[in-house]
Amino acid sequence: GINRSFIPVKDEYREVYHDLTQIYKRKIKPLETTYNFEGFHSGPLTDSDILAKPMVLLLGQYSTGKTTFIKHLIESDYPGSHIGTDRFVAVMGGSESRVIPGNAAAVAADLPFRGLDRFGQAFLTRFQVSQCPNSLLDSMTLIDTPGILAGDKQRIERGYDFTKTIEWFAQRSDLVLLFFDSHKLDISDEFKNSIFALKGQEEKVRVILNKSDMVDQQQLMRVYGALMWSLGKVIQTPEVMRVYLGSFWLNRPPNVFEDCRALLDAEQADLLKDLRSLPRNAAIRKVNEIVKRARLAKVHAYIIGHLKKEMPAVFGKKSRQRELIRDLQGEFLKVQQIYSVPAGDFPNVTAFRQSLEAYKFENFAKISQPILSVAEEALSVDLPKIMKRFPQHNPLLELSQ
């Protein structure tokens, strides 16, 4: 079964994630909180941000088999799947089967969905989390989405910006699966807009030409060709998008065509390989992101500490702060020289200047060598050690996956 092949993945990265949360909390988060990182970049990461499973976003016209694909992967229904097809469902692992409604899910500290409240009630009442115990769901979270209809009616009636929500999920996803139906190829304007919203994240996107055994081989070739023809026009990258020809049922329908079975089986095997590499790739991506964030927090600390140092002890604080803000570019240059920071590591001057307006520089913290040292240790020792657990291009490792 599919599920069986996901069992070992679960434990493989548990230790990595555990270590990552510890390193972040002990060695990087103090640097962030000491130097007001939140006001310039983003709030500190929670455990659940780091521990969040890799996310797979399913997207497509209505009735292309998205929900059935999820059932096929988890080899069962998911809780609340009968409720309707007009909603976003985060299908996640959990110790028991339960449904968490959108409003509750968007405030739960242990779920990675805070931020969804920006899309309003109209969206939140159409969002739910479905948890159930399942070995595949221990490795990843699947986001089922409402099928896109042709025409404007649906778009107007929704009451929330569909494309924007897709963008939100896509940015947080490790894989985006675009679903098409072999016996009813259809790319509506709204679907096109959703595809446009994936711009810049093309390397995450895969296409599934589903229900491939509902047509004969020659028809399948025509549909597949037409799909590639249209996608080539919509997606502006020269790299060809990977399309999996397949048919993913929970219960095999009667009278399917068998003339491409070998091909479809090979394609399904490739897709599963793609899915199985997700936890590893997602873990690597997460380590990468923490490294990026730590470097940013370090430069940030230098800048803030430097501005503090430049402030007078008693008189003329206001005018000196104005001066520093005006000459910010020059101050960046000084920081660059004093601490030997690469120029490319500095934040955008204009945005930084704007954020500075909210603060009194005299209240900033001084450069603290102990806090900077532990962050430096995280960057030079702890995080590289974690990266070493993912040997690149290790053929044995590739084979075992």
Place this chain on the structure above:
Amino acid sequence: GINRSFIPVKDEYREVYHDLTQIYKRKIKPLETTYNFEGFHSGPLTDSDILAKPMVLLLGQYSTGKTTFIKHLIESDYPGSHIGTDRFVAVMGGSESRVIPGNAAAVAADLPFRGLDRFGQAFLTRFQVSQCPNSLLDSMTLIDTPGILAGDKQRIERGYDFTKTIEWFAQRSDLVLLFFDSHKLDISDEFKNSIFALKGQEEKVRVILNKSDMVDQQQLMRVYGALMWSLGKVIQTPEVMRVYLGSFWLNRPPNVFEDCRALLDAEQADLLKDLRSLPRNAAIRKVNEIVKRARLAKVHAYIIGHLKKEMPAVFGKKSRQRELIRDLQGEFLKVQQIYSVPAGDFPNVTAFRQSLEAYKFENFAKISQPILSVAEEALSVDLPKIMKRFPQHNPLLELSQ
């Protein structure tokens, strides 16, 4: 065999073509020569223009199997096929096997290649006609072309404008086959330019993804997908171009993949159907062109006859001619009213005015009712009668092809 299936086609349209040359020569050509049609549009058609077989242009990167495809169709070599692959070869039917060099071919009255001399010696020495007795070649002429290499070297060394020659052949062709190689997909800039040169004639173009049995089924799908992806970007029409997956050998190579044989056979059958419909479609197209030309010649006669009538008998010829040329738009309007000609049938005023400069209006012929009447008869009786021999959407006829 393939050739066998072409035997009945040969005689089917012989009568149509014979009648068409007779109608043109007796009823339309007199109208053209009487009213100087040649100076405004194009010289009178010869029998060989009308009798020319439908032409199929083969185009593609080097070594994609264009020449082998021709050998596959005619089930043998063609005369002079060993000479080299850097030339254009018109492979035509004929009572005996012979090669006609480019210079001779471009002046032969019984060949449809007058006009090729505009591309100069560099081209003509790279052009030849290869005739041989063959039932398929009784139905159509195949144009083999030199394979396109990647890079600029070939383009510079040719000494003639490749894209322009492709345009010349494409305009006169009824079908353009673009060849790609499944195990070496390659679209060079020059090939892209050749494809751009087909703009507006997309409905004539078919693609052959050749050597499809040199790769396994999954690889074939990847290559086919990549081809459609790229073609969708190059060709600006939304209609998907028909791609035939196939492998066309004279002698089957060893070790070919057999996993798509049924598909490739079905595709080959479709392609042959496409080729077999050529003579019929080409014949319809020819009747259509003669009808268009006859309507144009009729309006032309009205205009010339009208201008002649507007000229003074003795004095002030020059100034009157200048006046008529200046007011040409007004004179067109008069002709439109006097002879009830639809406005859309009139030629472009500016171009017509320019052509008029070469003539003395007093030498134009007067309106001749007998000449116009026979042309009218061709348009209202003879040509429609020929069209009736091609019933549209007659399922029995479609089946018999």
